[in-house]
Amino acid sequence: MRIAPLRPIHPTMNDTTTPAPESGPRYDFAAAEPKWQQAWAERACFRVDDVPTDGKPKYYVMEMFPYPSGKIHMGHVRNYTLGDVIARYKRARGFSVMHPMGWDAFGLPAENAARERGIHPAQWTYDNIAAMRVELQRMGLSLEWEREFATCQPEYYRHQQKLFLDFLRAGLVERKESWVNWDPVDGTVLANEQVIDGRGWRSGAPVEKKQLSQWFLSITKYAQELLDALDKLDRWPERVRLMQANWIGRSEGARLAFSLADSSDTVEVYTTRPDTLFGMSFLAIAPEHPIAAAVAARDPDAEKFVAECRSRGTSEATIETGEKLGYDTGLRVRHPFIEGATYPVWIANFVLMEYGTGAIFGCPAHDQRDLEFARKYGLDVIPVVLPPGADPASFTIAKEAYVGPGTAFNSGFLDGLDVDAAKRAVIQALEQKGVGKGLTNWRLRDWGVSRQRYWGCPIPIIHCSTHGAVPVPDDQLPVRLPDDVTFDRPGNPLDHHPTWKHVACPICGAPARRETDTFDTFVDSAWYFGRYCSPTADVPVVKAAVDHWMPVDQYIGGIEHAILHLLYARFFTRAMKDTGHISVEEPFAGLFTQGMVNHESYRSADDRWLYPEEVEKRPDGSVVLRETGEPVTVGRVEAMSKSRRNTIDPGAIIARYGADTARWFILSDNPPERDMEWTESGAAGAFRFTQRVFRLAEALDGARTEMMPDHFGPAGRTLRRATHRCIAAVTEALESFGFNVAVARLYELANAITDAERAAPEAGLAWARREAVETLARLSSPMMPHLAEEVYARLFPDNGHLVAELNWPEADPALLVAESVTIAVQVGGKLRGTIEVPPNAPAEVVLAAAEADSNVVKALEGKRIVKRVHVPNRIVNFVVAG
RNA sequence: GCGAGAGUGGCGGAACGGUAGACGCAGUCGACUCAAAAUCGACCGCCCUUCGGGCAUGGGGGUUCGAAUCCCCCCUCUCGCACCA
Numbered sequence: 009m010r011i012a013p014l015r016p017i018h019p020t021m022n023d024t025t026t027p028a029p030e031s032g033p034r035y036d037f038a039a040a041e042p043k044w045q046q047a048w049a050e051r052a053c054f055r056v057d058d059v060p061t062d063g064k065p066k067y068y069v070m071e072m073f074p075y076p077s078g079k080i081h082m083g084h085v086r087n088y089t090l091g092d093v094i095a096r097y098k099r100a101r102g103f104s105v106m107h108p109m110g111w112d113a114f115g116l117p118a119e120n121a122a123r124e125r126g127i128h129p130a131q132w133t134y135d136n137i138a139a140m141r142v143e144l145q146r147m148g149l150s151l152e153w154e155r156e157f158a159t160c161q162p163e164y165y166r167h168q169q170k171l172f173l174d175f176l177r178a179g180l181v182e183r184k185e186s187w188v189n190w191d192p193v194d195g196t197v198l199a200n201e202q203v204i205d206g207r208g209w210r211s212g213a214p215v216e217k218k219q220l221s222q223w224f225l226s227i228t229k230y231a232q233e234l235l236d237a238l239d240k241l242d243r244w245p246e247r248v249r250l251m252q253a254n255w256i257g258r259s260e261g262a263r264l265a266f267s268l269a270d271s272s273d274t275v276e277v278y279t280t281r282p283d284t285l286f287g288m289s290f291l292a293i294a295p296e297h298p299i300a301a302a303v304a305a306r307d308p309d310a311e312k313f314v315a316e317c318r319s320r321g322t323s324e325a326t327i328e329t330g331e332k333l334g335y336d337t338g339l340r341v342r343h344p345f346i347e348g349a350t351y352p353v354w355i356a357n358f359v360l361m362e363y364g365t366g367a368i369f370g371c372p373a374h375d376q377r378d379l380e381f382a383r384k385y386g387l388d389v390i391p392v393v394l395p396p397g398a399d400p401a402s403f404t405i406a407k408e409a410y411v412g413p414g415t416a417f418n419s420g421f422l423d424g425l426d427v428d429a430a431k432r433a434v435i436q437a438l439e440q441k442g443v444g445k446g447l448t449n450w451r452l453r454d455w456g457v458s459r460q461r462y463w464g465c466p467i468p469i470i471h472c473s474t475h476g477a478v479p480v481p482d483d484q485l486p487v488r489l490p491d492d493v494t495f496d497r498p499g500n501p502l503d504h505h506p507t508w509k510h511v512a513c514p515i516c517g518a519p520a521r522r523e524t525d526t527f528d529t530f531v532d533s534a535w536y537f538g539r540y541c542s543p544t545a546d547v548p549v550v551k552a553a554v555d556h557w558m559p560v561d562q563y564i565g566g567i568e569h570a571i572l573h574l575l576y577a578r579f580f581t582r583a584m585k586d587t588g589h590i591s592v593e594e595p596f597a598g599l600f601t602q603g604m605v606n607h608e609s610y611r612s613a614d615d616r617w618l619y620p621e622e623v624e625k626r627p628d629g630s631v632v633l634r635e636t637g638e639p640v641t642v643g644r645v646e647a648m649s650k651s652r653r654n655t656i657d658p659g660a661i662i663a664r665y666g667a668d669t670a671r672w673f674i675l676s677d678n679p680p681e682r683d684m685e686w687t688e689s690g691a692a693g694a695f696r697f698t699q700r701v702f703r704l705a706e707a708l709d710g711a712r713t714e715m716m717p718d719h720f721g722p723a724g725r726t727l728r729r730a731t732h733r734c735i736a737a738v739t740e741a742l743e744s745f746g747f748n749v750a751v752a753r754l755y756e757l758a759n760a761i762t763d764a765e766r767a768a769p770e771a772g773l774a775w776a777r778r779e780a781v782e783t784l785a786r787l788s789s790p791m792m793p794h795l796a797e798e799v800y801a802r803l804f805p806d807n808g809h810l811v812a813e814l815n816w817p818e819a820d821p822a823l824l825v826a827e828s829v830t831i832a833v834q835v836g837g838k839l840r841g842t843i844e845v846p847p848n849a850p851a852e853v854v855l856a857a858a859e860a861d862s863n864v865v866k867a868l869e870g871k872r873i874v875k876r877v878h879v880p881n882r883i884v885n886f887v888v889a890g
Numbered sequence: 891g892c893g894a895g896a897g898u899g900g901c902g903g904a905a906c907g908g909u910a911g912a913c914g915c916a917g918u919c920g921a922c923u924c925a926a927a928a929u930c931g932a933c934c935g936c937c938c939u940u941c942g943g944g945c946a947u948g949g950g951g952g953u954u955c956g957a958a959u960c961c962c963c964c965c966u967c968u969c970g971c972a973c974c975a
Contacts, residue, residue, distance in 0.1 A: 250971095278975065367975090567970090677903085
């Protein structure tokens with residue numbers, strides 16, 4: 009597409025000729041967009057104080073900050089456009105809006121780049137940031153760049169180290185020897201949250217179990233709070249709250265100890281069904297359980313079984329088939345209540361060391377997994393819960409365990425109690441006997457934050473042989489990453505560094521070893537929203553600033569962070585509160601999760617993926633290879649990915665159509681929470697609209713009247729109603745994330761202006777058109793901010809204001825009432841005609857007019873009206889009989 | 891399996907329980923043009939003969955004067971979780 013050369017943006021006084029629309033000037037976005045971006049920057053339109061004194065209500069809107077991969081993608085465009093619309097709208101509504109941007113800058117890709125291309129991770133990262141900042145700035149986002157920071161800057165991570173030490177002093181940090189998820193490809197530990205289907209979230213490699221000494225943040229101390237507070241997050245999507253609740257995974261049950269038959273040792277189990285204790289037929293322990301290890305040490309077959317379980321882990325085959333595998337240790341345990349009864353102890357692959365105590369008692373009659381296991385290995389199935397109405401003599405378990413309600417039987421002192429009463433009774437009995445107690449269990453584990461990586465925030469600890477793990481004194485922070493590292497061998501470069509880790513113990517001065525692990529990068533993003541409030545302060549957060557701005561009123565990002573990042577941030581905020589840094593508990597009052605940006609994929613005849621630019625769509629509907637004309641197969645519409653080559657480069661779109669077009673299209677296609685499809689035709693359509701808005705403004709040249717006329721003709725009145733209805737409708741749509749609807753309403757206003765252009769000249773019409781075009785520009789300014797400024801500057805060349813500084817238009821209530829209303833007339837619920845009546849006309853008048861409509865008369869022929877329904881200004885329904 | 895969400899023209903989608911399909915994309919016809927692009931105008935759910943009807947919001951029931959919308963049952967799709975004891 010060629011863009012015609014432009015005439016000057018601001019017409020001179022002499023330049024009043026209105027060219028014919030066909031040959032009219034085009035909006036030169038390439039000149040206008042940088043100009044307005046500069047104007048906003050010069051006027052500091054988006055600046056706010058750390059602790060404002062302007063008395064305005066505050067509004068903190070923030071999108072998830074990007075990882076500096078080097079290029080922005082369409083997901084970023086959607087994310088930041090959504091946030092920018094809200095920021096600009098709220099500013100116009102009189103809020104003091106903070107809208108910051110930064111960089112989630114630590115992470116593995118920088119190290120990979122270093123390994124593959126010999127670039128230092130810092131160099132690579134800062135280069136990428138520079139490139140991406142330019143791209144974001146081209147989008148015309150109303151960001152306050154003065155608050156920008158990158159998490160890899162010592163000026164940021166030194167405060168993170170301070171927070172960690174404060175958490176440590178507050179008892180929220182532990183060093184634990186524990187089984188960890190080891191990613192053999194990335195050569196590092198993963199948090200539970202980073203293991204997906206038994207594989208590393210980044211590498212996709214099957215995760216191994218390994219025992220390591222690690223730093224843990226005590227997120228489990230907040231499990232109950234994090235769960236309870238979900239109910240109050242009423243501006244979060246229901247499904248995110250649910251995902252978090254499931255992840256936290258509270259369950260009520262009991263912990264009890266079984267004593268081994270031939271020794272004084274005990275095995276602890278956790279159960280949510282203590283009421284089924286009399287239905288027990290075996291005890292099962294996880295392959296990683298200490299008893300399993302002890303058995304394996306003297307029994308080669310057991311050792312073999314345990315090793316098999318470990319190598320298979322939670323991977324493919326076992327999980328998919330759900331096959332239960334077990335090994336009988338030969339050990340037996342005693343029943344706590346049945347004198348003399350003992351049960352076999354099995355090692356079972358379906359028992360997880362990480363959950364509960366790593367051991368269960370098996371009650372096959374009332375647990376499906378236990379039942380499958382029992383059937384496979386010929387263990388007893390003893391029903392102890394009788395379903396309502398069932399006959400105790402004949403009730404048996406076949407292929408389905410019974411997990412419903414009922415009364416206890418075959419259960420000694422529990423007989424006759426319902427499930428809940430039986431649970432209470434058995435817990436009481438266990439407590440009396442001193443072998444168990446009621447216990448709430450959590451699925452949530454403490455957050456392991458140690459990573460064996462270079463490009464991350466150093467953990468500020470020094471290991472001394474006398475004093476153990478010693479915190480680095482606050483006045484020695486930050487612990488800086490050394491620049492001179494090599495990536496020529498696997499493992500952690502910090503550990504390989506010749507001198508960095510050798511330091512003196514802060515307590516005794518003896519030679520000691522610096523902690524060489526760095527923080528999980530999710531730590532970096534767990535508090536950055538707080539840092540934005542006072543980004544240059546010499547403390548992590550300035551309390552007056554965070555207490556003013558927090559919580560974030562609207563946070564926007566992808567659903568993929570529903571658990572990891574959002575849960576960690578919620579935890580961190582609470583921990584910061586408990587260490588005196590901040591007063592709020594919840595970081596994000598409102599959360600919006602956007603859908604993905606998808607695109608068609610294309611394949612050539614020889615089955616290669618093709619880039620959209622390589623493909624041509626012919627007018628006859630065929631799709632061919634642009635260069636050769638060979639046929640192309642159009643594949644599914646799916647998430648943009650490099651491997652499928654169905655990516656669209658935002659930079660190319662902005663260069664071709666301008667930022668406003670990209671923003672407009674990405675908002676207009678569909679509701680923002682759903683996945684959208686980027687189409688070339690849709691983008692071209694959005695571009696046409698930008699040009700059309702510009703032409704509507706151009707067509708006003710020479711039609712300037714400043715005073716609002718006293719009287720308007722019919723066309724003027726119609727247009728003014730359309731204008732003010734549009735204000736009301738767009739406002740409502742923006743308030744409820746209905747951006748696609750807001751766009752539709754603006755198209756309607758543009759159509760109404762076009763109608764008015766064609767109307768016969770009448771008094772006041774020129775003024776009404778001017779009002780309509782001005783309103784169109786101002787209402788579309790959150791979405792197309794540059795075009796809005798351009799149009800506004802043409803309408804008011806001398807008033808010196810930017811749209812970015814104006815208040816939101818107000819609808820005149822008098823113009824929201826129609827001159828006449830169209831009322832649908834139904835006969836027996838079917839539409840038979842419409843009538844025009846004055847608004848709020850009395851029922852008698854409306855009904856009489858309705859009954860007189862010729863088509864209604866016909867429909868009523870031979871029928872008796874049994875009821876007349878009249879909904880004012882809406883509908884009339886004649887209910888008929890016969 | 892459990893949980894959540896969604897099913898409306900060729901497509902994306904509108905629609906306080908009140909004229910279903912706003913608006914856009916695609917398409918058809920026309921104007922302008924040597925031509926194309928751009929622009930402008932008209933049409934654009936399906937069926938019946940036009941006036942006018944009939945059928946239509948995944949399927950089946952129900953509530954209601956009136957249901958895309960509320961209730962019940964079923965089907966399909968998407969996403970999340972998943973040996974959690």
